[in-house]
Amino acid sequence: MKKDSNMEENTIRTQYLVIGNSAAGIGAVQGIRSVDPSGQLLLLSDEPHHTYSRPLISYWLQGRVEPENMVYRDTDFYDDNGVTALLGPDYRVESIDGENKTAKLANGQTVVFDKAVIASGSAPFVPPIGGLETAQDDFTFTKLADAQGVRDVVDRVNEEGRQPKVVILGAGLIGLKAAEALNDQAESIIIIDLAPRVLPSVLTEGTAGYVQEILADRGLDFRLGRSIASIGDHQVTLSDDETLPYDVLILAAGTRPAVGFAKEAGIECGRGILTDEHQETNMAGIYAAGDCTDSMDISSGQVRNMAVLPNAFMQGQTAGVSMAGEEAVYDKGFPVNSLGLLGFYMLSAGSYTGDELVVNDGECVKHFFLGDDRLNGFIIFGDCPRAGIYTDLIRNKTDLAGIDTDRLFREPGIMAFGTQARAAKVARPH
């Protein structure tokens, strides 16, 4: 990767450009390197850190993970993979030109590339609230820097001999993970959401109340169906006029695909960037992967933004292999999530359409969503060690007609499949 003397001083040339240093970007690096071990590869991120696991920010805040274990890949990952990583605000991509294959960086440099993948992820969405500009000790909660900011305030309040009062806007996954992290460190935690129920993207209407009760039992306090009308000096006023003082305010109302520069470049977008099954956008040579994209959810047949880490990595990997010139398709996309909150586990996959079958096996309660001899999705409450066997039914669109589903839905096992399928699973190489 050297400066091109024929061009401006400020120009960097590279064969492959990866924009983003998280799950999808790292997947792309691994995908490229699985095909092309040596082509020039430049990775850019506007965050200064070595690649880290975003979901771990709440575990770090909780004190459950040491800083050195935040890394998503070993510290020698870039060296081992021949990656030039330029990390920090200077390297933020401001714009991209799909025709000329160039990207402009915040520091004024231009990158000229042959192929690029946009893996810019998502950005927090904060609704307009009166007093937001002058609010103090308020944080969004998607980056390591956010968690560090919260930590500083908690430490400061602790130094005053108190525990912080925490107010969280958003009863979705991110808001509740922040609540979990602070539960043992806070005087109180109050969670506000405009929606009337918790975890709308993970739970059905019918199951949200059950989960809310469990979380309330474990110390969380909810104000649902309400919004923050205004923010004052370390206090918020809700839409029903209740006033809540806070030391830390976490704004976790939602996230949006980070599509800004892609959209401006004329790359086709829905909510997120649209791609084909090779993860290529409408602009030849420009790919996209991860939380910044919309893609086919095979469990519902609909194109949607999935925003979970396993998808981000796999899409990135598909993009990388495709960029390096080999055939790769990502045709197994659907949301898969394991969400643990205060020791309570919810495992989910696919979409919640079709007939609902509820099985209580004594250890956990399983909600299956079935249609046309296929499993569309499930939510399992409690610990279910072999739940991935259910996920695989969704992944492969397995015809349930030949399977002992009574047994399978009671207890996940290879046993329930026919002799041939069993042999394929345990007696043959994969």
Add this chain to the structure above:
Amino acid sequence: MKRVYVNEEVCLGCHLCEFECAYANSGAPDETGRPNNMFKAFNGPKTPVARIRVEEGEMRGDDRICFAVSCRHCETPYCVEGCITGALSVEDGVIKIDDERCIGCRTCTVMCPYGCLVYSDHHTMLKCELCLENSTGSPACVQACPNRAIVYEERQ
């Protein structure tokens, strides 16, 4: 690559594989290369956990069957691809877990098509690493199987 393969036709359902797996992964070896005290291993504060599991039952219309299931070390390892912390990785075809980096989130549990990750009371997940990481050196389950219902070999 050598992998563990299963022949359900000759599995007796004796569960020795589970027992030996748990034991092999239970701790300090003696000079024979095996954990040194079976009594201690199973009577300590934490019961050793097996990474292999025997499934058994009556089939519809069939006879009773049983067979052992452990990590297949898949070529497309969904557990590794989905791991949210980077604790799971592939090294020379073997899928390994770094227990310093695992937070026991169970994403791998929902990703694995065979149900081969188990939860430990150390708040991390455990899995078969073919006994390459412990002192046994090659799968203890295979060594212990009295009827060659589990074998460790190269297959195409």
